[in-house]
Amino acid sequence: KAGVTQTPRYLIKTRGQQVTLSCSPISGHRSVSWYQQTPGQGLQFLFEYFSETQRNKGNFPGRFSGRQFSNSRSEMNVSTLELGDSALYLCASSPSTRAEETQYFGPGTRLLVL
């Protein structure tokens, strides 16, 4: 099976712009979670989607949003970009929402905000 794929892999934006990142889960996986990784804050949970519904949201401002499509692909959007949004954005997929399931991560999208 192909792993989790994320596009684009690298992105450069300027402050105030918006950005959309895409994540395709492993085939058959219906749960997708997003994480932000920065040198200062480490890895932080953004949100989780299952069956096109957001199940859980981390402590991020409303500028961060996401959605999931019927084929389980997910997108996250960041509006009004700030310098501090520069980070590696990782998505992870798992078959369902059971707590004991392993979450498989993609290679990430590295976002640089200038």
Add this chain to the structure above:
Amino acid sequence: SQQGEEDPQALSIQEGENATMNCSYKTSINNLQWYRQNSGRGLVHLILIRSNEREKHSGRLRVTLDTSKKSSSLLITASRAADTASYFCAASSGSARQLTFGSGTQLTVLP
């Protein structure tokens, strides 16, 4: 906030030696997972240990879990240069599935 804190922050060893990394967490967990990350790339899942398990093995990896001390350790035996990476523990707690990651240990294995 980070649930898991890891130590050491950095570890440098010679090829063939064993590497031990420790993780502490704050609240009750469903399970604890260990991941590896090479140079800011994606996370590779290594092993998951459930809260009712005390020890688990996978190849050269051995993970222990002490829920009374809220701590876990990852042992990599007979390390190789290819093991050079950052290692993170991640705790899953309560009904939420979000993983709360530790700060990571940067392991360098010298040839």
